Amino acid sequence: MRRTHKPVHKCYDCPLNLGERCAVYAYPHDMWHGRKKCPGYRNERMFAEWQAEEQRRSEKGDVVARKAEMKERQTEAVHEDGKLDPKHPKRSGFTKLKSAMKKKAKASKKAERRRPR
Numbered sequence: 001m002r003r004t005h006k007p008v009h010k011c012y013d014c015p016l017n018l019g020e021r022c023a024v025y026a027y028p029h030d031m032w033h034g035r036k037k038c039p040g041y042r043n044e045r046m047f048a049e050w051q052a053e054e055q056r057r058s059e060k061g062d063v064v065a066r067k068a069e070m071k072e073r074q075t076e077a078v079h080e081d082g083k084l085d086p087k088h089p090k091r092s093g094f095t096k097l098k099s100a101m102k103k104k105a106k107a108s109k110k111a112e113r114r115r116p117r
Helices: 028-032 044-058 061-075 094-114
Strands: none
Touching: none
């Protein structure tokens, strides 16, 4: 039996058919194999449940909360265990080092322009 995530031809007019995959089943072919009909084929209850789940996913509340948490975490220079984070930009002098490296690169580019060829 060929295992594929793509819906079979019998799934053509099912609302759960998303084209490249089935909304409910990972292997739609297996749902038809040995059965007369797929349990999800034109099943309005399953379709309504899937739509409600998609609606909850699309609200992006989790994404916004996670981004806010990560932004807050970036400002912390102390780990949860109470130790200072040596790699944190505000604690390690990283910003000074980075700006010094930029100045050095800028100066070398300027010097290259002045050299006669």
